[in-house]
Amino acid sequence: xxxxxxxxxxDSLPDERKAAVKKLRQVVxxxxxxxxxxxxxxxxxxxxxxxxxxxxxxHCDPKQPLPFxxxxxxxxxxxxxxxxxxxxxxxxxxxxxxxPKHVKTKIDMGKSCLRLKKMDAIPYDLIGELMTKMTxxxxxxxxxxxxxxxxxx
Numbered sequence: 001x002x003x004x005x006x007x008x009x010x011d012s013l014p015d016e017r018k019a020a021v022k023k024l025r026q027v028v029x030x031x032x033x034x035x036x037x038x039x040x041x042x043x044x045x046x047x048x049x050x051x052x053x054x055x056x057x058x059h060c061d062p063k064q065p066l067p068f069x070x071x072x073x074x075x076x077x078x079x080x081x082x083x084x085x086x087x088x089x090x091x092x093x094x095x096x097x098x099x100p101k102h103v104k105t106k107i108d109m110g111k112s113c114l115r116l117k118k119m120d121a122i123p124y125d126l127i128g129e130l131m132t133k134m135t136x137x138x139x140x141x142x143x144x145x146x147x148x149x150x151x152x153x
Contacts, residue, residue: 035137036049076115
């Protein structure tokens with residue numbers, strides 16, 4: 001059964017991942033601009049733009065708040081899913097250029113998912129800096145431009 005609280009999520013992690021994921025969560029919470037809200041859904045920790053800020057919610061399911069960052073744990077990796085790097089080409093370019101300055105291994109990344117396989121090689125400072133790069137208002141604008149066919153304003 002998927003975790004529904006942060007404590008349950010953290011408790012469900014293998015021992016070798018607990019400390020790293022707890023630290024990742026701290027880094028995300030410390031560095032995300034004000035206005036994002038932490039929730040747990042589908043067995044992941046999410047940082048979302050709440051309906052109180054963006055009533056339209058997520059276009060795939062408007063009952064859900066607008067997702068931005070998620071932390072996950074699968075059999076093979078810890079995932080940091082960041083929708084800003086998916087929607088903003090400048091942000092992904094910046095992140096990919098910064099990666100080798102912080103980590104010796106090649107980046108393992110999908111469209112929005114950074115796959116972390118070595119818990120002792122997580123670039124917490126770089127992930128923290130990434131979190132500072134987009135406010136909820138920035139994300140709403142980027143989201144509407146990228147996924148909803150343009151801003152409503």
